[in-house]
């Protein structure tokens with residue numbers, strides 16, 4: 371039962387994605403932005419001024435505030451778990467942008483800290499909140515597509531050199547945790563896992579093409595996927611393919627095919643369809659990060675932050691909890707092992 375409580379949120383981070391969080395919180399009845407943290411005044415002050423809230427460059431300061439219930443972390447990936455653990459130890463609920471952190475070990479430490487302190491944890495994968503994706507998942511999971519045969523994701527995007535030069539954490543394995551497969555294509559990989567289920571084997575090839583300088587992560591990659599249910603899959607991911615094309619998911623089962631481009635249905639064709647096979651009304655405003663990382667509406671961030679608040683009210687797990695959030699780290703751990711060894715890598719069943 372919802373209590374109608376309003377949750378005070380501290381936004382830790384004042385960069386590119388932080389605006390989507392602040393705008394979403396502003397539109398929600400269940401959350402209120404109380405304070406903004408960024409490492410530098412240069413970023414913290416103008417951001418906080420825009421939303422008319424106090425700012426600080428001292429992270430500990432936001433953790434001491436009694437009017438803060440949730441710390442929403444939108445900083446560089448390698449800082450996520452450490453900042454989340456500090457928030458959990460201060461008794462605050464934690465929202466963290468994807469990826470959960472740069473390593474599985476740090477994800478597990480964050481999950482443990484939230485469990486020990488009895489606070490909620492949600493990892494942002496906002497695309498799971500799209501109407502289209504929810505309908506497609508229900509349809510696949512209820513057997514509408516028949517036996518699942520093949521799923522492919524294409525994320526052939528482009529980022530200019532300035533994108534990598536703009537912030538010191540981008541394009542470095544130690545601070546970003548991986549390249550395009552883990553970073554930009556992480557949403558599509560998460561959707562493949564969410565729609566078609568756990569994966570038993572991956573075989574990946576990655577490349578750092580000369581399109582970008584001063585990066586030590588891949589800007590081009592292909593992954594061959596064996597799902598545990600028997601279906602096959604592929605991921606093709608790039609930040610190096612000018613000018614960048616809209617991301618696409620192609621899903622095939624024994625009954626038909628669903629193609630989703632840029633979050634909208636391009637094809638939904640089912641053999642001998644009944645009324646239950648129609649896609650239904652799933653149209654909504656959408657966008658693509660093909661050329662611009664922030665070209666998407668705040669709709670789904672809003673839904674996920676709202677879900678977090680309702681989850682706390684209802685004493686349940688958020689829709690995307692720590693275990694769900696770590697799935698991307700887990701599969702990428704094996705994808706990069708495969709790419710390094712140039713061989714297929716089995717994923718142990720216990721890791722699903």
Ligand SMILES: NC(=O)c1ccc[n+]([C@@H]2O[C@H](COP(=O)([O-])OP(=O)(O)OC[C@H]3O[C@@H](n4cnc5c(N)ncnc54)[C@H](OP(=O)(O)O)[C@@H]3O)[C@@H](O)[C@H]2O)c1
Nearest residue numbers: 383384385386387408409410413444445446447467468537
């Ligand atoms: N869900 C999505 O669709 C989506 C979209 C874009 C990004 N993201 C994710 O959101 C996160 C942030 O990305 P962004 O593009 O918004 O980054 P950004 O523009 O570079 O902003 C990063 C923020 O983190 C702070 N920061 C950087 N290094 C730090 C450190 N060592 N310690 C503490 N704070 C630090 C920066 O502070 P200063 O600038 O003041 O130093 C800034 O406030 C990433 O995990 C990214 O993958 C998600």
